[in-house]
Amino acid sequence: MSTVRRTPLERQYALIGSLLIAPTVLIFCAVIVYPLVSAVYLSLFQVFTPTLEGSWVGLENYRTLLGKNEFWSSLWTNIVWTVGTLTLQIICGVGMALVLHQNIWFRSIARSLILFPYFVSTVVAVLVWKWVFNDLYGILNHLMIVAGLIDFPVDYLGSMPNAMISVILVGAWKYFPFVVIAVLARLQTIPDALYEAARIDGAGPIASFWDVTLPQLREVLVVIIMLRAIWDFKEFDLIYLLTGGGPVTSTQTLPLLVYKEAFKLNQMGMASAYAVVMMAIMLVFMVIYIRRTRSEDDT
Amino acid sequence: MAEVVFKDIVKSFGSFTAVHGLNLTIAEGEFVSLLGPSGCGKTTTLRMLAGLDFPTSGSISIGNRVVNDVAPGERDIAMVFQSYALYPHMTVYDNIAYPLKKRGVRKADRAPMVQKTADLLQLTELLRRKPRQLSGGQQQRVALGRALVRDPKVFLLDEPLSNLDAKLRGYMRVELVELHRRLGRTMVYVTHDQLEAMTMSDRIAVMEGGKLQQFAPPNEVYREPANRFVAGFIGTPAMNLIDGTLANEAGAWRFASPGITLTCPPLTDDAVSGPACLGVRPEDVLLGEGPIRGQVQVVEQTGHENIVVVKIADGIRLTGRAGADHVWRPGETIQCAVDVSKAHVFAAGPSGQRLNRPLTKDQPRLAKEGA
Ligand SMILES: Nc1ncnc2c1ncn2[C@@H]1O[C@H](COP(=O)(O)OP(=O)(O)O)[C@@H](O)[C@H]1O
Ligand SMILES: [Mg+2]
Numbered sequence: 187m188s189t190v191r192r193t194p195l196e197r198q199y200a201l202i203g204s205l206l207i208a209p210t211v212l213i214f215c216a217v218i219v220y221p222l223v224s225a226v227y228l229s230l231f232q233v234f235t236p237t238l239e240g241s242w243v244g245l246e247n248y249r250t251l252l253g254k255n256e257f258w259s260s261l262w263t264n265i266v267w268t269v270g271t272l273t274l275q276i277i278c279g280v281g282m283a284l285v286l287h288q289n290i291w292f293r294s295i296a297r298s299l300i301l302f303p304y305f306v307s308t309v310v311a312v313l314v315w316k317w318v319f320n321d322l323y324g325i326l327n328h329l330m331i332v333a334g335l336i337d338f339p340v341d342y343l344g345s346m347p348n349a350m351i352s353v354i355l356v357g358a359w360k361y362f363p364f365v366v367i368a369v370l371a372r373l374q375t376i377p378d379a380l381y382e383a384a385r386i387d388g389a390g391p392i393a394s395f396w397d398v399t400l401p402q403l404r405e406v407l408v409v410i411i412m413l414r415a416i417w418d419f420k421e422f423d424l425i426y427l428l429t430g431g432g433p434v435t436s437t438q439t440l441p442l443l444v445y446k447e448a449f450k451l452n453q454m455g456m457a458s459a460y461a462v463v464m465m466a467i468m469l470v471f472m473v474i475y476i477r478r479t480r481s482e483d484d485t
Numbered sequence: 486m487a488e489v490v491f492k493d494i495v496k497s498f499g500s501f502t503a504v505h506g507l508n509l510t511i512a513e514g515e516f517v518s519l520l521g522p523s524g525c526g527k528t529t530t531l532r533m534l535a536g537l538d539f540p541t542s543g544s545i546s547i548g549n550r551v552v553n554d555v556a557p558g559e560r561d562i563a564m565v566f567q568s569y570a571l572y573p574h575m576t577v578y579d580n581i582a583y584p585l586k587k588r589g590v591r592k593a594d595r596a597p598m599v600q601k602t603a604d605l606l607q608l609t610e611l612l613r614r615k616p617r618q619l620s621g622g623q624q625q626r627v628a629l630g631r632a633l634v635r636d637p638k639v640f641l642l643d644e645p646l647s648n649l650d651a652k653l654r655g656y657m658r659v660e661l662v663e664l665h666r667r668l669g670r671t672m673v674y675v676t677h678d679q680l681e682a683m684t685m686s687d688r689i690a691v692m693e694g695g696k697l698q699q700f701a702p703p704n705e706v707y708r709e710p711a712n713r714f715v716a717g718f719i720g721t722p723a724m725n726l727i728d729g730t731l732a733n734e735a736g737a738w739r740f741a742s743p744g745i746t747l748t749c750p751p752l753t754d755d756a757v758s759g760p761a762c763l764g765v766r767p768e769d770v771l772l773g774e775g776p777i778r779g780q781v782q783v784v785e786q787t788g789h790e791n792i793v794v795v796k797i798a799d800g801i802r803l804t805g806r807a808g809a810d811h812v813w814r815p816g817e818t819i820q821c822a823v824d825v826s827k828a829h830v831f832a833a834g835p836s837g838q839r840l841n842r843p844l845t846k847d848q849p850r851l852a853k854e855g856a
Contacts, residue, residue: 379570382537387631388558388587395582401574 203311225465229458240455247459256435256443257460261467264439267354267425268418274358275414276407279365284399286366287373297370304363308416312427315356319343346436349429353437356422361417365410372406412475416468440464487513487548487638487671489534494543496529496695505695506543510686512517516665518674518682521720521762527675528749530692531641535564538742547639558587563632564641566833567648569624571616573633577603578612580733581630588635602634605664622653640672646681658684679719683707691715698836712753712838713831716764722765722792722804724829731761731830740830741800745777751842756830762837764829767792770805772813775822779803781813784838795819 192200229247233240251257286297303311318326319342327339342352376399384394422441425431431438431446438446440460448457487591490509496504504526509519515772530807532538534545536557544551552560563584571580581602583594593812603609606626616624627644633742646654662685665672676682682689683703691698691706699711709718716724729742731749738749738756742764747763779797786792786809793813795803805821811820831837 219581222843307545333729377568379566379568380572382535382557383572383631384566385537385557386535386562387584388565389514389583390558391588397572404574 188423189304190389222465225458225461228455229462231453231455233458235452235454238454243455248463249458251456251459251463256438257463259435260438260440260443263435263437264419265348266350267357267421267437267439268415270350270354271357271361272411272414272418274354275362275365275418276411279362280360280369280403280407280408283366283369283373284395286370300366301359303361308360308423309427311360312356312424315352316343316428321354343429344433349433349437353425353428356428357418357421360424362415363413366404368410369403372403376402408478412471412478416471416475419462419468419471486544489639489671489673490544490546491530492532492544492546494533494545495537495541496526497541497802498849502713503695504533504540507695507697509690509697509700511671513691514669514671516662516672516674516685516687518676518686518689519692520676520679520682520689520718521832523677526695527641527677527692531564531643531673531675531696534639535641536560536561549762561638562641563635563637563639565625565628565645567634569628571627573616575615576612577608577614577616577619577627577630580616580627581608581634584631584635585757590635598634602630605633606630610741610794617681621649622657625649625657629664632666632842636668636670638671640670641675643675643790644677645674647676647678654681659793661685679721681717691718693718693836709841709844710764710829710839712836713762713764713834714836716831720766721804722767724766725770726761727765727801727832728760728802728833729761729763731756732758738830742801744801745797745823746778747825747828750826750828752830752840753831753842755838756840760833761840762831762833764831765803765823765851766827767804767806769824769827770795770803771822772805772807772819773811773821775820777803777821779819779821779824781815781817781819784813786812793819795821797821 230242230244232238232243232247282300286293286300290296318324321327321339324339324342324343325399327336330336331339340348340443342348380402381394382400384398389397420441421439422445425437425439426442429437431442435441441464444457444460444464447453447460489509491507491509494504495502496506503768507530517587519528519530520616530537533540534547536552536555540553540561544553546552547562555656572583578599581599582595587597590598599612600609600700606629608623608630611623611833612617616627619627625648634841642661649657658681659778661674665685674681674685683706686701688702688704689706690700691711693714699706699715701709703710706715706719710719710724713726717726726743727745729740729745732741733738738752740747740749742763745763746814772795777797779795781793782802783794784791785794786810790809791812793805793807796806797803803821803823807813829838832840
């Protein structure tokens with residue numbers, strides 16, 4: 187390759203090309219590469235957050251972190267939250283997409299309304315849900331008492347496992363529209379002729395779901411699951427605002443732990459170490475995702 | 486019995502009527518083409534037979550059973566879609582086996598049936614492949630295989646060859662005819678390609694604007710088109726259709742238009758004096774001698790023949806076929822004639838009825854005439 191002599195025109199094109207992508211590369215470096223490198227750098231120091239001054243400790247932060255109970259329990263909480271909310275998002279999302287794909291009269295309105303939870307700001311959404319869940323004046327408790335389902339108000343956010351269940355439910359409510367939209371887009375590209383062929387071949391509605399719809403959704407579902415897994419894994423604002431990681435630390439996921447270390451305990455070095463470890467874990471998802479998309483391109 | 490009967494079938498989409506009162510009886514084992522220009526209602530008709538669309542009124546029966554309320558899977562039909570509609574994630578084997586599976590054929594019994602179908606269609610080597618790894622022609626054969634495997638009463642094919650290249654199309658035409666001969670099953674074949682319809686069918690149902698125009702064997706559709714539409718639609722190059730007037734002179738009908746006057750072949754009692762249309766196939770135009778005088782306008786060389794367009798009066802042209810050896814030059818003056826024995830006369834209007842008396846076996850061939 188390097189032996190190919192470039193013509194002046196080709197060199198000129200190469201120069202123009204470099205100039206055109208230069209701004210993107212610069213911005214990319216400023217907002218992604220620099221924070222990444224400085225996080226890794228900071229994780230090697232013991233840093234006091236307000237002054238950002240500290241001393242070199244090498245891998246000490248990592249050693250402490252791996253021996254700490256709080257890290258492992260937060261990781262476990264993180265996994266429970268991610269798996270729980272993601273499962274609900276997928277089930278509700280696919281189900282709703284199938285409903286909205288039918289020829290029903292309120293379809294176009296419903297398709298726009300369904301996006302509402304996804305668009306609404308997390309702070310607003312959490313405020314509303316906190317009010318719904320409130321044990322003193324919350325509407326959920328009120329309705330359940332009126333309906334005779336419970337005799338005393340339930341503490342939805344301040345006790346376990348209720349708090350985790352509530353967080354998972356609100357997460358599913360907030361993010362399932364993403365699944366609906368992505369699945370719906372795919373459903374619309376499945377040719378009608380496939381369903382008609384299946385009908386002629388003797389398949390009923392259930393068989394044609396399993397044999398036509400689901401196989402066609404498989405690839406888009408893999409992508410959705412990977413993306414949502416990454417996004418849910420690093421979710422911060424929703425959990426922080428809803429429970430603050432409590433009761434005690436029972437809904438404290440890794441992002442909340444990073445926040446606590448950095449801004450409450452003022453240990454920026456330790457927080458950076460947590461963040462780097464988290465990134466390493468997410469890198470595994472990333473690699474699977476990239477592999478997956480690449481193997482789709484190949485076939 | 487797998488006779489297919491359409492009785493007074495009407496199909497409307499909202500205020501638009503796609504099929505107007507179709508009556509058609511397809512005999513058991515027959516290969517019938519639904520032929521017509523795009524949008525004439527062929528697919529709609531086929532889909533109603535398949536049970537994918539429902540007639541607005543009228544009844545459809547297959548083998549003496551009215552199937553209006555029978556689900557597609559229970560009509561004992563198979564359909565080949567224009568897009569093939571193969572299940573993309575299944576192998577060729579699974580695609581072909583699918584209709585058997587859905588009908589509860591046991592796995593062990595399926596294998597020999599799929600194998601037999603694959604052998605018939607030369608798909609044996611491809612059974613492990615996925616549809617996207619196949620060429621268009623191979624996908625087409627898999628779609629056929631999926632239809633053949635369970636030996637249905639009626640095969641429905643919606644423009645199955647239209648996505649293939651010309652050479653493969655010619656090859657598949659022969660294959661399909663051979664297949665039909667071997668299976669002896671009723672086949673309903675939708676196409677807009679008259680060559681396919683002419684070469685493959687036992688009978689052709691020519692449709693236009695949602696109405697059946699003629700239902701007859703290919704040679705009859707060609708030689709005795711029921712009306713002006715069929716006459717103009719069937720045959721390439723198209724039949725010469727010349728508007729003029731009909732007049733009765735001493736018991737014989739004379740046709741006259743600028744540039745041409747001739748005595749008509751025997752007409753039915755429906756013929757009336759007044760505007761009418763003369764139809765002459767290009768092969769019945771004799772170039773080089775004769776009473777009609779014209780000027781060569783265009784010569785199309787196809788290799789084995791030349792198609793010559795002759796202007797005989799303002800706005801009136803005659804297209805004729807000539808051997809490839811004589812090249813006519815545009816601008817040249819030419820004499821020509823019309824083989825009156827093979828001329829057609831149609832009533833006025835775009836779908837005017839044919840007025841010729843039905844052909845009898847030993848009809849005398851009339852001499853060349855004209856001018
Ligand atoms: N689902 C539908 N809704 C409205 N109009 C339709 C529908 N399907 C077909 N048509 C109309 O009916 C006419 C016949 O269509 P079709 O049977 O597909 O024609 P073709 O002879 O080309 O196969 C066309 O004018 C088409 O626009
Ligand atoms: Mg069609």
